[in-house]
Amino acid sequence: MWRRSASFVVDNRIDPLSPSDSTTFDQEQNPITHEGIGIGIPPVISAYYQTRTEHHAVVTSDWLAQSQKAAVDGTGMETPPAERAVAAGTGRKGFRVTDEFNYWRKKPDLAEAVAAIMALSSVIKCSEATTMMELEGELKEASNSLKAWDATSISLTAGCDLFMRYVTRTSALEYENFESAKSRLMDRGEKFGEISLKARKAIALLGQDFIFEGCTILVHGFSRVVLEVLKLAAENGKLFRVLCTEGRPDRTGLRFSKELASIGVSVKLLIDCAVAYTMDEVDMVFFGADGVVESGGIINMMGTYQIALVAHSMNKPVYVAAESYKFARLFPLDQKDLTPALRPIDFGVPIPSGVEVETSARDYTPPKYLTLLFTELGVLTPSVVSDELIQLYL
Structure with a gap:
């Protein structure tokens, strides 16, 4: 695993x-070890x-x-x-x-x-x-x-x-x-x-072709390559609307919506738990990725998996924009296969004594919930990713 x-x-x-x-x-100056996260232990x-x-x-x-x-x-x-x-x-x-x-x-x-x-x-x-x-x-x-x-x-x-x-x-x-x-x-x-x-510009050229006039796009997280895709589509005169999840605790959706608003794209900001509520308005979902694994699935910001589940259940296409240098020779089987990437969590209120906080920052989305991946290598189905990995590494 x-x-x-x-x-x-x-x-x-x-x-x-x-x-x-x-x-x-500097690791030599700060040789701190950390074997796990527990109650009362700062992450x-x-x-x-x-x-x-x-x-x-x-x-x-x-x-x-x-x-x-x-x-x-x-x-x-x-x-x-x-x-x-x-x-x-x-x-x-x-x-x-x-x-x-x-x-x-x-x-x-x-x-x-x-x-x-x-x-x-x-x-x-x-x-x-x-x-x-x-x-x-x-x-x-x-x-x-x-x-x-x-x-x-x-x-x-x-x-x-x-x-x-x-x-x-x-x-x-x-x-x-x-x-x-x-x-x-x-x-x-x-x-x-x-x-x-x-790579980012090459992906934008491919991805913007899938954005059609008058569509509504749901995005989650601040992905620079997704932003490049949407910017190019807007520069080419396409009119579309973007729904941004808020992206707590990093406020990634706030930043993403600000970038889109600055170039004249119509943006609506959602609280993270409103995804299912608004999915019937959505024509497609766009994600970036921290990593693309051998199965064709992706590892991305926490919440990606549940959004993909909702989109899949409502027959909405889920697109991923990711550069080929994010293709990793890994094969996670489930969420517990992820070594946690930890981040600070601030709820804005004191946390009661004895309450543990989940600080993992990303999750794994299996390939069956993804429609297409846009890379500088071309537009790929998730099933093709393993073949491209072989070519990249060999």
Whole structure:
């Protein structure tokens, strides 16, 4: 089962009750372990949700500007750490893959997996290895460091694994001299990064064709790729209405509705428990995904599964927009197979003593409740996902 996989263990993170400026975490300095969640034990928050809090915690008119400002690294310079290390001539000694990753992940429109791909590409650039075996060892070590940053992040793990397969999958590297092989790896890494960055626009071109004039779309969560699909449809002159779930406790629906309203799309905000009540008005449901698994199902924000169940029972199509770097070699059988990605929960009122709070942030939606997946690889049925995974990884 997935929860038994060595790659997916409960994340060792900082205490969520600690000051908000402690979101930059160093495992060596804070070797906190956490075996489970129980009554009276503060949950250990996954790094992904710390990042989301940094970028989007407060819904204000300038939240995007705040996020863009946060993209400047700690030294106040816009130059990536790898470029500074190369310019300074310090090479590998002056470069840490986690610094490069943190630089890229703070870009408000950049997915974690893409940030990891950019960071791993920089490892090749800064490497002082003299053999292919040594270079591949450095890449593997860097990949493992990134995956350990948030062991509950599916897209981060999938992105690292895909990068490693993509840049090292040809035997031709063994027959080239080292400098040629290294140059080939650098070219591949940069190409893979470019492909990943363009994935969202490719998906938008495919997905917007399924949005018809006058339709009503239900969305859940703040998915940047779903937002790109809807933006492109609106730019092409299509008139449609969007129903956004509120998305507590992250207020993702509030942010999503604000983005859509700013481009003139008609939006209605729902409380999360009003989905079944309004489903008869809906023509289609759009989800993003934290991860797409081998069965063709998805792992996404908590509530996705129950919305898909309601939509399926009322014969409403359920579409998923997800980049291929979120395709993960995992096969969860049920909800309890998920290693919990934990997030802070604020009900706005004191929690009675002795009451346990469910802090899991995502659920698993089986493929039978999904209609189509829009990826940069094409429009896929859930049953085709396993075949595409084989192609991606082999």
